[in-house]
Amino acid sequence: MTQPSAHTDKPAKSRKKKGGNAGWVPDQHGAWVMVIIPLVVGITVARPALIHLPLAVAWFVGYFAFFAAGLWMKARGPRKQRYVAPLVTYGVICVLASIVVVVMQPTILVFGLIFGPLVAVAVWEAWNRRPRSLASGESTVLASCAMIPVTAWAAGDPMTARLWVSTAVIALYFCGTIPYVKTLIRKRGDRTWFIGAVAYHLAAAVVVVVLAVAGLATWLAVPAFLVVALRAWWMPWQAARRGTPWRPRTVGFGEMAVTVLVLIAALVPPGVV
Known part of the structure; x- marks a missing residue:
């Protein structure tokens, strides 16, 4: 995608704001x-x-x-x-x-x-x-x-066990991003959503521990999901403490790092680590 020139950047932004996404x-x-x-x-x-x-x-x-x-x-x-x-x-x-x-x-x-x-x-x-x-x-x-x-x-x-475990690991993480992001933006400050999001992530971490103990998932998944659960609590808590919401870009960059951790956890075969 080409970048707008210095002469067209501002008008292009205005048109985008006015017309919205064209689909x-x-x-x-x-x-x-x-x-x-x-x-x-x-x-x-x-x-x-x-x-x-x-x-x-x-x-x-x-x-x-x-x-x-x-x-x-x-x-x-x-x-x-x-x-x-x-x-x-x-x-x-x-x-x-x-x-x-x-x-x-x-x-x-x-x-x-x-x-x-x-x-x-x-x-x-x-x-x-x-x-x-x-x-x-x-x-x-x-x-x-x-x-x-x-x-x-x-x-x-x-349809191997490893395939289904990898699916479960990815699904556990992705499903949690929905309530987590809502606690930072649309449901920011909503205690019910906050408690629900944290509870879900703790439950997801427990499931991953069980999979690792059973030898179905790599042990790398455990610290990965502990980080995922920690960020589900810390990010909304920190935003409420300082009284300033997180910028969407900051949240996005944070999720990129977390996604890499979960991706590694999903791809590394059990028993390797």
Whole structure:
């Protein structure tokens, strides 16, 4: 993407602020991680295969189409028209790529039993103008994490215990980011959300300890999830203590570091560390 010149930077920002997102490029930066990581984990834990190329196209373009659809459902009157082009374009490409995947691996349709209900919840929430609800966030996160076993199934690989544990580790982390981020922004200062987020992260850490003790997960996952749980308490507490909210950029950079820790925990086989 080219950067605007010194002569066009200010007007471009003004136009963007006035017109908003046109639907072609998703601007939810946190969602990019949830789209990329599961695909990477699935291919790494299983094995790379030719079918992963159309699968990746269907997955990424499908996310683009979902984003455009959300904007279309949110818009009123004539503004809906501006999102038709990206919605139709991405939708057609997604369908074509999906057909290629199904032709190469017809049994992959079984995952429709998982994706169908999760996507239905997300679409329902978007249609009712609740795209940032907890139900919407968790359903899209779980759909994203389901891509880990999908990548293995598509390649014809067995559904190993390691694959499912890696899926669980990623899902435990991603599901917790929804309430955690809300305690820093939209639900900042809400004691109920704060307690709920911390309780969830402590429970997730306990689950990871159990997996490590059972020899199903690497012990690296334990300190990783202790850090995840600690940040779920410390970040909102520190913001309340100083009376100043965290900048979204600061929260984002922090999550990048935490995501790397969790990714390592998901990829390192048990017994190695």
